[in-house]
Structures are given as C-alpha cells and as structure tokens.
Amino acid sequence: MSNLNKKEIIILGGGISGLATAWYLHKAGISFKLIEKEEETGGVISSQKAKETVFDFGPNSLRDHDGFIRELAEEAGLKDDIIQISEAFKTRFIVRNRELQRLTPSVKTLATTEVLSVKAKVRMLAEPFIPKGETEDESVGAFLERRIGKEAVEYLVDPVFSGIYAGDIFKMSKYEILPKLAETENKFGSLVMGMFRSKREKSEIKPMILTFKKGIQQLTNAVTEKLSAHILNEEVINLKKIRSGFEVKTDAGTHQASTVITCLPAYTLCSIMSEFNPELSQTLGKIDYAPMLSTQVIFNKKDIEFPESGFGFLVPRKENIRLLGAIWKSSIFPELTSEGKLHYTLMAGGAHDRSILSSPVEKIEEAIVQEFSELMGISANPTVIKSKLWTKAIPQFQVGYGRIRNEITKSEQENQGLYVGGNYRWGVSVPDCVKGAKELVNDVLL
Template sequence: MSDLTSKEVIILGGGISGLAVGWFLHQKGIPFKLFEKQDETGGAVTSKRVHGSVMDFGPNSLRDRSGKIRELADDLGISQDLIQISEALKTRYIVRDRSLKELKPSLFSLISTKVLSPKAKLRLLGEPLAQTKSPSDESIGDFLERRIGKEAVDYLVDPVFSGIYAGNIYRISKKSVLPKLAEYEQNFGSVLWGAIRSKKEKEKVKPMVLSFKKGIQQLTDAISQKISDHIIYDEVKIVEKAEPGYRVQTENEEFTSKNVISCIPAYSLGHLLRGFEPELSSELINIDYAPMLSTQVLFKASDINPKREGFGFLVPRKERIRLLGAIWKSNIFPELTADDYFHANLMTGGAHDRGILIESVEDVEKEILNEFRELMGIDVQPAFVKSHLWKKAIPQFDVGYEQTKQRFKQFESENPGLYLGGNYRWGVSVPDCIQGAEELVREMADHL
C-alpha cells in the first residue's frame, strides 16, 4: 500500500474537470496524484486533424464569459494559439417547414424572421404582460410556455436546448439550467424586463467564443503536459473509508489519502461507492445521460453553392427530422479548415433519440446526411465522413435535480475530504467545469 495521507490529494478522472483540478492544485503547490483509466487524458474533449482540417468530436467551442479560458491559456503558454469565432456567430438558422429560416440576435430580426408566425411574435413580445405564477421548480418547457407561448417554445427554445443539453425541455429543470430567468420572473414579473435590466450591468470582461489552432484538445493536452508527473494511467476499482481518510484501490495498487476528489462520471462513481454509501451509489448510477453522435463531414467548397454565412442551424423536434442541428465549422473558425473544403459537424441523438445506441452508426450517418444535404440544397456526396458515438454524453438536469445536488453536499459534509465534481455537478460546458474546479481547489486550500 502507498500511504499518501496528509501529503497528496487523489483525483479520480482525467477529463477536463480532473485536469483542471490538477492544474489549480499544481498552481497552489499542493501535491496530488491523478488517476485516469484510459490511455490518454481529455475525456470527451477530442480533436483530430483530417485533410488539413481540425475536427472536434466533443465540444466545438468555448464560450468564455469570465475571461478564465484566456487566463488559463496564458498560464499554460498557449494563448498565442487562441482563435476567436468569426462574425458568423451572429447569424443562425432554425428549420421550419423543412427549410432554413434566418435568425439574428436583434429585435428587428425577431420581428422579421419567418421562424415564428405573426401571432407567435405578438405572444412573445407580450411576455411582460403575462400574469402567471411560477412554482419553485418546473420544466423549462412548462416555464417558458407560460411566459412566451407554445409556438416560440417549439421553434426557439426546444432546438436551442436540444443542441446544448441534448435534452427534453419538458423534463429539464428550470431551477438547474435557467436560474437567472427564474429570478427575473420572480423579481421583475417578466423574463424580458429582467434580461433588459441585466444587460445594463457593465461586464467586467468581454465575453468571447474561442477555440485553439489545434482544436479544443489543445487545452487538455497542454494541462496534461504541465502536470504529467502527477498522472497515473490506472483504473480505480474501489473507494472506501480508511483510518484516517480514504482508501483508493486501483487495478495494480492501493493508496490512502485524507483528500479524494472525484471527477469521473456520476455512474462510474456510483459503482465505486457501492460498498461505501449504497444509497448515494444508486442515485449516482441513476442519473440519466443522453447519448450523442458527432458526425464530421467535409464537402468540396466548390460544391456548396450558394455558400451560406452563419453559425449553422438547429432543428426543432416538431419538424420530425432526425438531425438535431449542424455547426458550420469552416464558417465560424475558418482557420481550422483547409481552404478547399466546407466543414460541418452534424449532431444527432439526445434524450429524444436513444435509437442511436442500437442502430449501426453507418445507417444513422446515411439518414442524417440525406437530411443535411436536403436542407442545405447539396446534390453531391461529402468528400469525408467520420462519426463518434458518445453513449453517455450529457447528464440530464431534470426537474428535482437541485434536491439531488443538495444530497451531494450532505454526503460531502458527512465525509470530510471526499469531494464530488465533474459536469453533473458543475455544468455541462468546459468553462463550467474549469470554474467549478477552481472554486473547489480554493475551498480545499483553506482547509489543508
């Protein structure tokens, strides 16, 4: 047995959450060991270069609202490789009646867009007049249907949340995912008025949407390189109480430490805790994760005519099209695509379509490619297609999830030194996980 008591923190998992925890511990000079069962770190952050183009099979961009991504890149020595999203971000498309309808983030665009009917626009703009009472928690779909109407929810809200959370908006928790909007309704009686007032608050840092010249994986690779001496590629099999602290048993060895931070998926941690905390173990295992299929396609640029400007498009489930949406990667990050190609990332699956788990990837690819070509008006086949199936991609924050998070806090208070982290705790985006990691390390440092 290797005794790390009082000396080294143990981190479980080498995805972005575990790596970020390791990095912030490293910055504070706190010794640690990070265990990762795969042959490489990064988890779902995966970038590959094909035909001179960078393909991100996990996250495709980093929305840096606080400046933390830029600060982290600077600390890691890779800030020179940061790239900012192009002006294409401002134009998006929503599918309605099997055609692409333009939508920009402006009141004029909302009034002029063909995404909504005139009646639905009036209902949406009349949101401040809606007199409704809100329960403490409810689904996003129920909440916003009361505020802005059914049609706006079907054609604006549903496609956005299907794209971000791969979820069912009539199950996702308002309190977990849209706490600010819930506060606006509570404090101002209107989501719209609350949003307008919050816009007046001056932002300390200019928000940016970013990537790296080698893709998002360049970030996780850079962290891994900096803390490589602390990484052990071995699978953890058991976590249990020891005296003092905790015993962590891997495939090849046993370790004890007073401080263990889990950054592995909820279901993985649940299996490790079966003999330790059966009730929490069951709850962790039962947290739902929606599957996603990320399909990268390259077309010859000359075959895309006319070329559309914009971020890409989203598909409302009401359209009964299997494709969830497409990111026009060569538009938003032209630096990542070879000049003679048009690159798109197609998204499929989610809580509405678990069939991707049992159908062959080739059959799903064929179906969504046909839908994509129809919507884009492309009559040729792509020059390259490659997919990655994430069987458990995104944790679902369904109604009642806030109570689940409270039980995580209670478990930690009853088991000092054992911390639960990762995207099911901190949020599904890379910046969410980095922020959560930094806050946890700051909290830990005060007690070490």
C-alpha cells in the same frame, strides 16, 4: 502497490474537470496525484486532424465569459494558439417547414423572421401581462410555454436547448438550466419587465468564443503534458473511508490520502461508492445521460453553391428530422479547414433519439447526411464522413435535480475530505467545469 503521503490529494478522473482541478492545485503548490484509466485525458473532448482539417468530436467551441479559459490556456503555453470565432457566429438558422430561416441577435430580425408566425410574435409580446407562476421547480418547456407561448417554445427554445444539452425541455429543470430567468419571474413577475428593472453586471473581462489551432483537445493535451508526472493511468475500482482519510483501490494497487476530489462521471462514481456510501450511490445512479453522435463531413467547396455564412442551424423536434443540427465549422473557424474544402459537424441523438445506441452508425450517418444535404441544397457527395458515438455524453438536469445536489452536499459534509465535482455538479460546458474546479480548489485551500 503505491502508498501516497497522507497529506497528498487524490483526484479521480482526467476529464477537463479533473485536469483543471489538478492545475489549480499545482499552481497552489499542493501535492496531488490524478488517477485516470484512459491513456488519453480530456474525457469527451476529442480532436483529430485529417489533411489539414481539424475535427472536434466533442465541444466545437468554448464560450469564455469570465476569462478562465484564456487564463488556463496562456498558463499552459497556448496563448499564441488561441483562435477567436469569426463574425459569422452571429448569424444562425432554424429549420421550419424543412427550410433554413435566418436569425440574428436583433429585435428587427425577431420581428421579420419566418421562424415564427405573426400570432406567435404577438403572443411573445404579451409576456409582461402573463401572471406569475408558482415558485416550485418545473420544466424549461412548461415554464417558457407559460411565459412566451407554445410556438416560440417549439421553434426557438426546443432547438436551442436540444443543441446545448441534447435534452428534453419538458424534463429539464428551469432552476438548473435557467436560474436567472426563473429568479426574474419570481422577483418581477415578468421576464421582460425584469430585464428592464434588473441591474446588469458589468465585467472588465471581454467575453470570447474560441478554439485552438489543433482543436479543443489541444488545451487538455497541454495541461496533461505539464502535469504528466502526477498522472497515474489506472482504473478506479473502489473508494472507501478509513480512519486517516480515504483509500482508493485501482486495478494496479491501493492509494491513501486525507482528501479525495472525484471528477468521475456520476455513473462511474455510483459504482465505486456502492459499499462506502450506498445512499449517495443510489442518488448518482438516478442521473440520466443523453447519448450523442458527432459526425464530421467534408465537401469540395467547388461542388457547393451555398453563399450563406453563419454558425449553423438547429432543428426543432417538431420538424420530425433526425438531425439535431449542424455547425458550419469552416465558416466560424476557417483556419481549421483545408483550402478548397467545406467542413460541417452534424449532431444526432440526445434524449429524444436514444435509438442511436442500437442502430449501426453507418445507417445513421447515411440518414443525417441526406437530411443535411437536402436542407442545404447540396447534390454532391461528401469526400469525408467520420463519426464518434458518445453513449453517455451529457448529464440531464431534470426537474427536481436540486434534491440530487442536496444529497451530494450532505455526503460531502458527512465525509470531511471528500469533494465531488464534474459537469453534473458544475454545468455541462468546458468553461463551467474550469470555473467549478477553480472554486473547488479555493474551498479545499481554506
């Protein structure tokens, strides 16, 4: 049994949210302990190396808008290990009628692409003349179907958000997923008119999409190594309020502190708070998580005649294909792939396909590799197929999620010294979690 100093802070959970929180406390000179049940930190950030090719089974790239990721990486000693994405990322593909259709970020491409019919393009142009909707929350699908039309939602919006959130756009909250667009409609009555009339925020930080020489996990490994003296490999069993603060019971003992910052997943926190705060426990239990299967495939370059380069492709659910999409890893980060090989990350599962939880992984692999090969025109067999199943991969920000946020905030206010963080609070991306951790630590230090 170990008893921590009452002034010490306890962090629960060693995913990127917990690690980033620990890092910022460490920088501020604040004493803390981080409790993580797994020997390997990082949560769903998972990288492996096989014959000079790096597999990322979780996030495949980091979109660093505000510079926090680069700052953290440099402080952790990874400045020289940062790899910037290639120009290929600007070209993406959407599947329509089982064929890949090119998309690039330009008005010309949107006008000429075969992803949308002429009728759908005309409907999108009518957006400024569509009446403003009500201000209450609604789904992303319903919101954008009103604004830009059904076909554009089916072939542009659905695949994009399925790729990012693995979610159902007709359940996802517009205020959670598209807060700026929702605000634009409320303020200007039109998304297009709002874009013209809104002042663009200027930033001195140049955005960058990046990874590391050993994959995304190199970041969490580096932070973990520097904080190793503060990390306890124990499983949290129970959290309760005591007179002097909080008591954390683990499978190895009991710890006390005046401040607890939890970055555990909602479904885990739900369990350990059931006695201490049953109301919040019930609220956390309502947060849905979508499963994901990440499948890495490698082909011999000489066996494939596919001259295109790009980020990859996404598949609209309307296409009735199990595959959600594919990232052309050797195209966007060629430094991470063995010479003479082509590496792709295939994605399956999500809110629309929870059967991946009950189907044998080998059967799913066979199905999605076949779909991928047909879409890419590949007749050769891959030399490597390796998968990782995440049973609870991505929290779903569904319509009405604001009520969940309010309950969490209320609980923090009623229990001074308790802070709740993590991707279901801050956003699903790694940069969201790092930024959220930095802001939380600033609040703690006030």
